[in-house]
Amino acid sequence: MTTPLIEFVNVKKRFGNIRVMDGLNLSIHRGQITAVIGKSGSGKSVLLKHIIGLEEQDSGSIFYDGRDMAQMDRTARRKFKKRVSYMFQDNALFDAMTVFENIALPIVEKSTLSREEIKERVLTRVNQLDITGTEEKYPAQLSGGMRKRVALARALITDPEVVLFDEPTTGLDPVRKQGVHGMIKEYQAQFGFTALVVSHEIPEIFDIAQQVAMLDQGKIILQDNTEQFLRTNLDVVRCFIHGKEKTGEKI
Numbered sequence: 001m002t003t004p005l006i007e008f009v010n011v012k013k014r015f016g017n018i019r020v021m022d023g024l025n026l027s028i029h030r031g032q033i034t035a036v037i038g039k040s041g042s043g044k045s046v047l048l049k050h051i052i053g054l055e056e057q058d059s060g061s062i063f064y065d066g067r068d069m070a071q072m073d074r075t076a077r078r079k080f081k082k083r084v085s086y087m088f089q090d091n092a093l094f095d096a097m098t099v100f101e102n103i104a105l106p107i108v109e110k111s112t113l114s115r116e117e118i119k120e121r122v123l124t125r126v127n128q129l130d131i132t133g134t135e136e137k138y139p140a141q142l143s144g145g146m147r148k149r150v151a152l153a154r155a156l157i158t159d160p161e162v163v164l165f166d167e168p169t170t171g172l173d174p175v176r177k178q179g180v181h182g183m184i185k186e187y188q189a190q191f192g193f194t195a196l197v198v199s200h201e202i203p204e205i206f207d208i209a210q211q212v213a214m215l216d217q218g219k220i221i222l223q224d225n226t227e228q229f230l231r232t233n234l235d236v237v238r239c240f241i242h243g244k245e246k247t248g249e250k251i
């Protein structure tokens with residue numbers, strides 16, 4: 001297999017007495033959807049935050065495209081940040097801004113495009129994500145599913161190489177959950193970005209992920225392609241995924 005686009009090597013992180021990462025290794029492969037699963041509080045969001053620099057590891061390394069992120073200078077870091085986008089649990093849309101303004105925000109902030117170019121890019125994404133006609137509305141006027149699409153349009157406006165999704169289906173009904181999963185799968189295939197999805201949706205997430213990694217007690221205890229992952233004999237993984245399948249419980 002080729003060099004991973006993002007790689008965690010022996011990463012350790014603690015908050016006071018809580019050891020969230022304890023020698024964590026993870027490989028995120030280019031152009032694939034990798035799902036990270038694990039119990040609530042196991043550190044999935046913290047892992048994502050390390051990729052975008054919102055948290056810094058105590059030890060170990062995180063490589064991006066073969067480069068140690070800790071060794072990057074400010075210019076390299078800025079360039080790297082432009083290549084990564086994210087969609088958090090609550091969408092983080094600004095209520096006082098229209099859909100258009102929300103989607104345009106990253107390119108208004110990060111680029112030197114003209115107003116016309118910005119408008120063209122926003123409208124292209126709006127059409128691609130089937131939210132045409134919502135541009136002048138405010139997030140509160142949209143359904144949960146539409147807000148997710150707006151959040152995804154914003155995440156994709158910079159043509160990112162990597163998109164991080166932190167529980168993208170939280171708060172949606174089963175039909176809309178399926179819709180969001182379909183949307184991630186479809187747009188990942190269309191745009192070719194590398195996706196990392198933190199999810200509680202078991203077994204549904206296995207339908208869209210090519211790789212699955214399970215986080216438990218500070219380590220990735222199993223990472224493999226989805227088919228192999230589901231065939232594991234590891235008790236802790238089997239209990240987790242089959243327990244959830246049986247009860248539909250949110251762990």
Ligand SMILES: Nc1ncnc2c1ncn2[C@@H]1O[C@H](COP(=O)(O)OP(=O)(O)OP(=O)(O)O)[C@@H](O)[C@H]1O
Nearest residue numbers: 015018020038039040041042043044045046047251
């Ligand atoms: N900035 C912080 N300061 C102190 N503790 C933190 C901080 N961020 C996270 N934690 C702790 O780290 C642990 C992992 O948190 P994290 O949010 O990554 O879990 P998670 O797996 O994403 O959970 P969930 O599935 O419920 O969203 C938790 O015990 C949390 O309280």
